[in-house]
Amino acid sequence: MRVDVRGLSVRYGSVVAVDDMSFSLSGNKIYGLLGRNGSGKTSLMSALAGYRKPLGAVTLDGAPVFENADAMRQVCLVRHTADAADKGDKVSYVLEYGAAWRETWDNSYALSLIDLFRIPLKSKVSALSLGQRSALGVVIGLASRSPLTMLDESHLGMDTPTRYAFYDTLLNDFMAHPRTIIISTHLIEELSSLLEEVVIIDSGRLVLQEEADVLRSRGTEVTGNAGDVDEFTAGLTVLSEKSLGRTKAAMVYGALDDSRLIRARQLGLELGPIALQDLFVHLTEPVGGKL
Structure with missing residues (x-):
């Protein structure tokens, strides 16, 4: 499912949550929607799901x-555990609702996920632990098999082993049933290997949209003698620096051409990749982080 956003704004009284945002998602990818708290991620996803009248345009295909x-039936947004169901309902009823609401619902897959995440079918949602309620939200999102599936921090209540089981399941099911999946997360490094493309927003505005591998290739950590590092990074965009005695490490943003790479070898500098999470942190710095 292709997603097109043009001039989208979302306001709550005098507060602007999304500010004149435009981008397109070509579809059949796993996208990471990244942003600090209050950046507008949840408001953006709500607009994509058709939960609010947009100021601007949001179109799906x-x-x-x-x-x-017709369009909204093709979308599933799992925002947080409280959205999973009425807390007085049994888990089995939640699956029945999913089957009734979604033509694409796969009930056998839902039951396999319930077993994987050890969610008791006969228990009420209110009796589940926080991790189980988070997992139930994920079950709804994945088993819906919706052409546009959005998970808004829905995995954060899970413990580490359960999150990793979720990541494996998500990737395997996406490979078998390609669709457009948007994941909002703060656990960037845990999910980074799954993300094909990232959309970074800050203060309601689009910072960048880029393929994850291309974005990673634009960040380099340069380590060596402080004077040599300073010479090498002159004229480059330096995200951060740290020194220990005569040794210095600098994070730089931007592609390094062949002449730069040759000079790095001449100076004896070590060049290494920057983690996607580190790039995100520096690209959304309150001051001077926008590139």
Whole structure:
């Protein structure tokens, strides 16, 4: 499912959560929606799901999503555990609702996920632990098999082993049933290997949209003698620096041409990759982080 956003703004009274944002997602990829707290991620995903009338345009495969029942049936947004179901309902009822609401629902897959995440079918949602409620939200999102599936921090209540089981399951199911999946997360490094493309937003505005591998290739950590590092990084965009005695490490943003790489070898500098999470942190710095 292709997603097109044009001039989108979301306001809550005098607060602007999304500010004149435009981008397109070509579809059949796993996208990472990254942003600091309060950056507008949840408001953006709500607009993509058709939960609010957009100021601007949001279209899915060319059709507006707001007040469009056909388009909205193709979308599943799992925002947080409280959205999973009425807390007085049994887990088994939640799966029945999923089957009733979604033509693409795969109930056998839902039951296999319930077993994987050890969620008791006969228990009420209110009796589940935080991790189990988070896992139930993930079950709804994945088993919906919706052409546009959005998971808004829905995995954060899980413990580490369960999160890793979720990542494996997500990738395997995406490979078998390609669709457009958008994941909002703060656990960037845990999910980084899954993300094909990232959209970074800050203060309601688009910072960048880039393929994950291309973005990683633009960041380099340069380590060596402090004077040599300073010479090498002159004229480059330096994200951060740290020194220990005569040794210095600098994070730089931007592609390094052949002449730079040759000079690095001449100076005896070590060049290494920067983690996607580190790039995100520096690209969303309150001051001077935008590139």
